[in-house]
Amino acid sequence: MSCPLPHEFFARPSPVVAADLVGKIIWRHGIGGGRLVEVEAYLPNGDEACHAAQGKTARNAMMFGPPGSLYVYVSYGVHHLLNLVCEEEGIPSAVLIRAFQPWKADLNLRRMRGDDNGDMPVRDIASGPGRAGQALGLDLTWNGQSLGRESGLIVADDGQRSAVQRTARIGISKADDLLLRYIAPGSEFLSRSPRWGENVAPPPVAPDRRR
DNA sequence: TAAACGATTAGCT
């Protein structure tokens, strides 16, 4: 049993949303999905790695949309990377979906990844932002759509708790000192190192802090 | 109008 996250969930700062997204279920109706194990937050201010750092452009316009919007863009001319837009409309921040653990019935995900023979290791199906986007069958027509029944893409909470660790973001050349990559520590389905234990820091908010 | 640049991945050495 699981319930889709309300859009209010995304109307918060992206680091908070990112930390809460680890362990949640991402699912495309009719295709499939799995449990999020790796995401990255991008900030509206003071984040040179954010696509909106130089202001609004044709590409990043959807980052300014309402919370729960999808920002999809093409990376290296090959891959479609999925972001979930955070904060209220007009504030450009988002969470990049970098990896998820495929759900048991992963046949559709395999087909989307071009694995018709079914011999791709499960850990290779969605362990990376490009792989995750391809597994979900996303392209530029998804840019600007919104999470929910209409689009067919949802993020849900199935009640299962997940530990969260914070590390430096991957694949960027600017602002790589910010620890805004959130992972399920020890997961086999992360995109790449640090899989666990390296360069990690506690979550921004301690889960059970007492005075 | 031209050139450069990736929030990457697969395949090969």
Place this chain on the structure above:
DNA sequence: GCTAATCGTTTAT
């Protein structure tokens, strides 16, 4: 470990 592939967008001329 190294690099080609590949193209929408941004930035420079």
